[in-house]
Amino acid sequence: MTAETITAAAAGTWTLGDRTVNRLGFGALRLTGSAAFDLGTPSDRDRSIRVLRRAVELGVNHIDTAAFYFSPLRSANELINSALAPYPDDLVIVTKVGPGRDASGTWLPWATPEQLRGQVEENLRQLGRDHLDVVNLRMYGKGSPAEHFGALAELRAAGLIRHLGISAVSAGQLAEVRAIAPVVCVQNRYGVGAPPRAHELLRTCGELGIAFVPYFAIAGEGAERGTRDTDHAEVLAVARAHGATAAQVRLAWTLQRGPHVLAIPGTGNPDHLVENVAAGALRLSPEELARLESAA
Numbered sequence: 001m002t003a004e005t006i007t008a009a010a011a012g013t014w015t016l017g018d019r020t021v022n023r024l025g026f027g028a029l030r031l032t033g034s035a036a037f038d039l040g041t042p043s044d045r046d047r048s049i050r051v052l053r054r055a056v057e058l059g060v061n062h063i064d065t066a067a068f069y070f071s072p073l074r075s076a077n078e079l080i081n082s083a084l085a086p087y088p089d090d091l092v093i094v095t096k097v098g099p100g101r102d103a104s105g106t107w108l109p110w111a112t113p114e115q116l117r118g119q120v121e122e123n124l125r126q127l128g129r130d131h132l133d134v135v136n137l138r139m140y141g142k143g144s145p146a147e148h149f150g151a152l153a154e155l156r157a158a159g160l161i162r163h164l165g166i167s168a169v170s171a172g173q174l175a176e177v178r179a180i181a182p183v184v185c186v187q188n189r190y191g192v193g194a195p196p197r198a199h200e201l202l203r204t205c206g207e208l209g210i211a212f213v214p215y216f217a218i219a220g221e222g223a224e225r226g227t228r229d230t231d232h233a234e235v236l237a238v239a240r241a242h243g244a245t246a247a248q249v250r251l252a253w254t255l256q257r258g259p260h261v262l263a264i265p266g267t268g269n270p271d272h273l274v275e276n277v278a279a280g281a282l283r284l285s286p287e288e289l290a291r292l293e294s295a296a
């Protein structure tokens with residue numbers, strides 16, 4: 001399953017806010033270094049630019065990023081800007097606010113509602129835009145998101161943001177923010193092996209017409225710094241049956257959880273990119289889906 005002719009359209013489409021995107025998208029976290037938030041090994045700039053351009057050539061029109069995705073010499077937003085501007089009309093760039101890092105990369109306390117405007121403006125400057133397509137409020141913990149989401153709703157009303165989403169959210173928090181402003185996507189950790197409450201939230205989003213956008217879908221549970229050397233026997237068996245890789249099976253499994261699920265696999269590797277896009281054409285049988293679920 002490495003045919004370079006397979007494009008992101010093979011995964012089907014979803015309307016995110018007012019824009020149609022292919023369900024197979026791209027996550028920018030891994031473009032800046034060899035591991036997430038890497039402070040030691042900046043990526044090869046040309047390679048990252050190549051990955052972004054190739055993604056768009058392969059039909060990717062949904063990219064997830066953040067201003068706090070940077071290593072000492074690379075910024076995901078700057079790479080996106082340099083590689084893709086002037087942006088294709090159909091490209092939807094989703095960013096997230098809440099977390100922040102100082103110039104040395106040290107994590108700052110979660111933003112106050114008043115600080116969110118500055119974070120939105122930072123994304124606008126880095127991406128070279130005058131509005132952001134979608135902004136996710138990245139939650140921390142169980143507190144109420146109301147004040148933060150209210151602040152983002154004001155920025156939306158002011159025209160800086162077109163649509164709002166929320167990330168790392170519970171069902172209760174989602175209900176709370178939906179009463180403040182429309183929510184077009186939920187970005188939560190999800191993949192093979194996800195706990196029952198994660199499945200439940202995915203289903204709720206489907207019922208509400210909200211996109212569910214899993215992160216760490218390839219890394220899976222307990223492997224957030226990258227892929228494992230060996231995968232679960234069930235994942236490998238399904239992969240073998242399709243002549244696919246474990247990463248492709250994991251992505252296909254998430255996409256088959258519902259038409260509202262959008263994949264954003266992260267990679268800085270051009271070969272992995274092609275492989276991930278091709279996963280949008282992989283269809284697992286009901287038996288295989290059940291097998292993967294029980295393996296978890």
Ligand SMILES: NC(=O)c1ccc[n+]([C@@H]2O[C@H](COP(=O)([O-])OP(=O)(O)OC[C@H]3O[C@@H](n4cnc5c(N)ncnc54)[C@H](OP(=O)(O)O)[C@@H]3O)[C@@H](O)[C@H]2O)c1
Pocket residue numbers: 026027028029030036064065096138167168187188214215216217218219220224225226227245247248264265266267268269271272273275276
């Ligand atoms: N909202 C949040 O809190 C949050 C948290 C984390 C991530 N995110 C977003 O979600 C996106 C996805 O998360 P992620 O990138 O951390 O995890 P992921 O998509 O699960 O990818 C994890 C690792 O898998 C490797 N990989 C990718 N494709 C592969 C393939 N075909 N075969 C083998 N290995 C492969 C990548 O390394 P290589 O570079 O070596 O391919 C990467 O290190 C991120 O890029 C980011 O945009 C959001």
